[in-house]
Amino acid sequence: MFNFFKKGHKSSDSAASVIKAPVDGDLIPITEVSDDVFSQKMLGDGFAVKPSSKEIFAPVDGKISTLFPTKHAIGITTKEGLEILLHLGIDTVELKGEPFEVHVAQDDEVKAGQKLIDMDIDAVTKSGRDNTVIVVYTNMDKLKEVKDVNPRKVAHGDDAQEIVYNDED
Secondary structure: OOHHHOOOOOOOOOOEEEEEOOOOEEEEEHHHOOOHHHHOOOOOEEEEEEEOOOEEEOOOOEEEEEEOOOOOEEEEEOOOOOEEEEEEOOOHHHHOOOOEEEOOOOOOEEOOOOEEEEEOHHHHHHOOOOOOEEEEEOOHHHEEEEOOOOOEEEOOOOEEEEEEEOOOO
């Protein structure tokens, strides 16, 4: 009856974690992103936020593992080894960093909710590009499950998506 108290027993949620919204806006499933590379999960599963604010924050604690020279994307690796890609807008690589102001550096340790980048969402839109902020888990082998998101308005730091890590290390 009380087997869950026994040492070594793992509940199915023992390796669960919550990923935070990186920006204020409308939370949507990754399958609704207007770029097939993301919506068909070619890079991995995740979620997206149609931003209402320019400030982009870390969705997790981790280390800045990738900082693209064009400033349109940033990679964070968690202590569990999950690699998270924050992609700021669609086809924004072509803007050569213009609408972005980065507040972190390669190899910085960051905390969930720490400001990473300012994105001029109006400049992105005026350039004819989609300003959706996409969060992608690029090494899906680390995850057992990625739960569906509940589409809604979010503020940065709100719970956005629950993930469940594989039991194996």
